[in-house]
Amino acid sequence: MARFSVGREEDDNDEGPSNPTRRPEPKRRRTTAGTFSCSGNFRLSGDRRLPVRESEVARENRAISGEDPDQNLEGSRGNGSISVMLSDPDVLDCPICLEHLSVPVFQCENGHIACASCCTKIANKCPSCCWPIGYNRCRALEKVLESVKVSCVNKMYGCKEILSYSKKTDHENACIYVPCFCPSHGCDFLGTSTNVYAHFRDKHASSAEHIFFNAVHPIHIEKDQSYKILQMRTEGILFIINHASDRVGSAFNIICVGPARQKRRFSYKLVVTDGESSFKLESVAESMPNWSESSPLKKFLVVPRDVVNSSAPLKLNVFIEEKEYVCNGCRC
Numbered sequence: 202m203a204r205f206s207v208g209r210e211e212d213d214n215d216e217g218p219s220n221p222t223r224r225p226e227p228k229r230r231r232t233t234a235g236t237f238s239c240s241g242n243f244r245l246s247g248d249r250r251l252p253v254r255e256s257e258v259a260r261e262n263r264a265i266s267g268e269d270p271d272q273n274l275e276g277s278r279g280n281g282s283i284s285v286m287l288s289d290p291d292v293l294d295c296p297i298c299l300e301h302l303s304v305p306v307f308q309c310e311n312g313h314i315a316c317a318s319c320c321t322k323i324a325n326k327c328p329s330c331c332w333p334i335g336y337n338r339c340r341a342l343e344k345v346l347e348s349v350k351v352s353c354v355n356k357m358y359g360c361k362e363i364l365s366y367s368k369k370t371d372h373e374n375a376c377i378y379v380p381c382f383c384p385s386h387g388c389d390f391l392g393t394s395t396n397v398y399a400h401f402r403d404k405h406a407s408s409a410e411h412i413f414f415n416a417v418h419p420i421h422i423e424k425d426q427s428y429k430i431l432q433m434r435t436e437g438i439l440f441i442i443n444h445a446s447d448r449v450g451s452a453f454n455i456i457c458v459g460p461a462r463q464k465r466r467f468s469y470k471l472v473v474t475d476g477e478s479s480f481k482l483e484s485v486a487e488s489m490p491n492w493s494e495s496s497p498l499k500k501f502l503v504v505p506r507d508v509v510n511s512s513a514p515l516k517l518n519v520f521i522e523e524k525e526y527v528c529n530g531c532r533c
Contacts, residue, residue, distance in 0.1 A: 285349075293346065293366055295319055297328065303367030304343045309334040314342065355379055358393050375462040381490040384430055384441055384458055394459040394490070398437035406432070409439075415522050421514035422453075427494050431455075431519070440467070440486060440521065443498055451509045453517065454501040457486040470520040475508045485524060 287293070295302050297319040308314045309327040313334065320335030327334040346367050353360040353369075353376055360378035373379075381397045383390035385405040390397065401409070409430040412418045422429055422444050431440040439458040444451060455469045471482045482502035489496065509515050 287349075293349070297323065301367050301370050302342070302346055304346060306339045306342050306346070307335045308337055308339040308342075310337075314339050353378070377460045377463050379460045379490050381458055381460070382492070384439060384492050394463070397458065398432075398439055401430075401432065401439060402437050405430075412519070412521070416520070418519045420517045420519050422517060423514050424509065424512075431521075438467075440469075441492060442517065442519070443496070443501075445498055445501075446509075448506070449503065450506040451504045451515070452498055452501040453504065454482070454484065454498050455486045455519070455521070456492060456496075457488045458490070458492060459488040460490055461488050463488050466524040467521055468524040469522075470518075471502045472518040472520075473502070473504050473508065473515065474518075478508070480504050480508070486521070 293302055294300060295314070295316040297315050300316065302314075302316055305317050306314055307317065307320050309330060309332040311327070311330045311332055313327050313329045313332075315323070315327070315334055317335075323334070325333055325335040347365065349366040350363050351366055351369055353362045353364070354373050355376050355378040358378045358380050360376055362372060362376070364372050378393065380391050381394045383397055383401055383405070385401065385408060388405065390400050390404075392400065409432040410418070410420055411434050412431050413434055418431075420429060420431070420442060422442065424446070427444055429442040429444070431442065432438070433440075441456050441458065443454050443456065446452075453471055453473075455471065457467055459465075466488075467486045469484060469486055473480045480502060482500075484500050487499065504515070
């Protein structure tokens with residue numbers, strides 16, 4: 202196992218601006234910093250690294266397959282990269298804002314690091330030792346950040362992106378493979394949106410209204426009913442009609458169960474009539490991977506209390522269609 206350190210042992214007696222005319226003494230390399238595992242097999246025992254002996258079964262399997270461990274080792278290094286494991290990911294985070302570090306990274310004379318935005322926020326004064334910070338780049342750590350490639354946290358759900366560590370958060374916030382929860386009450390199923398649609402169809406189909414795209418469907422909502430689940434007959438896509446009541450009347454909108462940044466968007470129309478007046482909302486369904494009954498309504502249709510204040514269910518005319526997705530000037 203290869204060992205990698207980005208910090209140093211802290212010693213209160215050696216740090217601080219007590220003698221501004223003398224540069225601080227170099228610190229010892231920390232022995233408990235993040236570790237990377239490369240081609241060799243090792244295990245940790247205190248401060249020592251002990252080789253792990255290959256099992257008889259593993260050696261037998263190698264002999265049967267004709268695999269040469271030394272040959273594989275050379276092959277893994279031939280492309281100029283190695284596979285590593287970081288045991289303490291926090292060493293690649295800014296110790297001030299706790300966000301993933303990105304270039305440029307600055308360090309003070311004592312080696313404490315900070316991201317560029319934090320240097321400005323702390324007025325270029327290191328919070329650990331009070332030395333100036335924000336003028337000297339930490340080039341070694343910058344090279345590490347540029348070299349480290351990580352998989353998306355949603356890899357098990359289908360995302361194949363390999364990205365630099367500093368871009369990990371931005372990507373995962375917009376990843377279309379973020380897992381979704383089943384909207385059925387009491388169900389804790391979690392999976393990709395496609396798997397959730399199939400699960401709902403198999404396990405909870407009787408609890409939803411089944412509709413088609415580009416068609417008007419009359420949906421009845423009880424006065425005390427907080428939501429109604431809709432499922433498309435063709436693709437199984439799930440939509441939810443949210444219903445909230447207050448002293449003014451009732452509010453309605455529609456959301457889509459799916460990744461927040463999915464490319465497919467759906468527009469809808471909600472129409473309520475009482476024979477004399479009509480109330481109408483045209484909007485785009487917000488995509489939500491983790492919907493709950495308490496989710497706040499953003500854009501919604503308000504129906505006055507005089508219209509809904511009756512013992513009969515309120516009738517909503519619902520129309521949903523897929524909206525064209527426009528990216529970089531082209532229509533997808």
